[in-house]
Amino acid sequence: MSELILIRHGQATPFEKDTDRLSELGEQQARAVGLALSAEEARPTHVFHGPLVRQRRTAQIAAEAAHFADPDAPPPWPDATEDSRLAEYDGDGLIHTLAPLLAAQDKAFASSVRHFRAHGETPDRNRAFQLMLEELAGAWQAGAVTHPDIEGWAAFRARVHASLTDLLRLPSGSTVLAFTSGGVIGLMVALSLDAPDASALKLNWRVRNGSLTRFTFSNSGSGGRISLDSFNEVAHLPPDLRSWR
Numbered sequence: 001m002s003e004l005i006l007i008r009h010g011q012a013t014p015f016e017k018d019t020d021r022l023s024e025l026g027e028q029q030a031r032a033v034g035l036a037l038s039a040e041e042a043r044p045t046h047v048f049h050g051p052l053v054r055q056r057r058t059a060q061i062a063a064e065a066a067h068f069a070d071p072d073a074p075p076p077w078p079d080a081t082e083d084s085r086l087a088e089y090d091g092d093g094l095i096h097t098l099a100p101l102l103a104a105q106d107k108a109f110a111s112s113v114r115h116f117r118a119h120g121e122t123p124d125r126n127r128a129f130q131l132m133l134e135e136l137a138g139a140w141q142a143g144a145v146t147h148p149d150i151e152g153w154a155a156f157r158a159r160v161h162a163s164l165t166d167l168l169r170l171p172s173g174s175t176v177l178a179f180t181s182g183g184v185i186g187l188m189v190a191l192s193l194d195a196p197d198a199s200a201l202k203l204n205w206r207v208r209n210g211s212l213t214r215f216t217f218s219n220s221g222s223g224g225r226i227s228l229d230s231f232n233e234v235a236h237l238p239p240d241l242r243s244w245r
Contacts, residue, residue, distance in 0.1 A: 002174040004167055004226070005042075006185045006213040007033055009058040011243045015125070019092060020053045022061075029210030029241050030058040034065030036212075036236030037177075042066075044077050046170060049179035050086030058210075059179040077177075085163035088181035089140075091133075093150040099136055102145040109135050126245060130205070137201055157197065160187045168217050168226055182207035189213065192226045208234050209243045 010026025010033075013019055022030065037044075049059040063077045103110040112132040119128040139145045141153045163184075167176060186204030190197065192215060207213070212233040217226040234242055 002217050004176045004215040007179045008207050008211050009054040011209045012054040022057050030061035031065040032237050033210050034062035038066040044177045045174045046176045047080040048083045049080050051084045055179050085159040086180040089156045089183045090151050097147050098145045102139050160184050164188050192228050
């Protein structure tokens with residue numbers, strides 16, 4: 001049997017001009033991931049990360065923390081491999097390109113956009129943004145709003161499914177770490193459970209920064225079998241290091 005651990009990147013900077021970098025909190029979360037995996041004596045045989053800066057930096061910081069925790073031991077983690085299929089869906093594209101298109105055709109969504117803008121500098125910003133994003137992502141998933149420059153749900157689902165299939169083909173006895181994002185994790189969990197696509201987004205909204213989601217899998221030669229062992233673990237993060245966004 002083999003183990004696959006999906007790690008969501010640390011907190012990024014969604015409301016800043018550069019949304020693809022770790023915040024100070026995100027770096028602390030990444031270190032906590034590495035220390036936690038070292039404490040349980042995890043010895044990964046494979047490490048993957050997506051192409052986004054926040055995904056790659058989380059993997060780097062976690063690996064450094066794991067090695068620092070036991071500097072006399074051999075390097076505990078192999079060099080990480082980038083897998084572009086582990087990239088998150090295009091959240092910036094949804095917000096900047098698809099949201100105006102949907103607002104022009106859907107009065108209810110246009111109201112949600114106005115509500116978010118009215119609360120953009122208040123303590124309710126995250127809640128207003130989340131409500132708007134859930135409506136927008138649902139329309140994107142259903143194909144109700146599209147643009148040729150924005151990856152559609154079907155394409156996103158296909159590449160994540162392909163990545164998961166290849167992970168399940170790794171040799172028996174593998175311990176695999178994959179640093180990715182909430183949308184990818186939600187979809188992989190849904191795929192492992194044969195759940196409807198709508199479940200993937202519902203799971204996505206619950207995935208915390210720096211959380212661990214674990215699977216057991218076996219390689220059958222045709223893609224393998226996979227079982228979900230845990231979802232969205234955050235016990236390794238003290239309360240002041242926990243965040244959704």
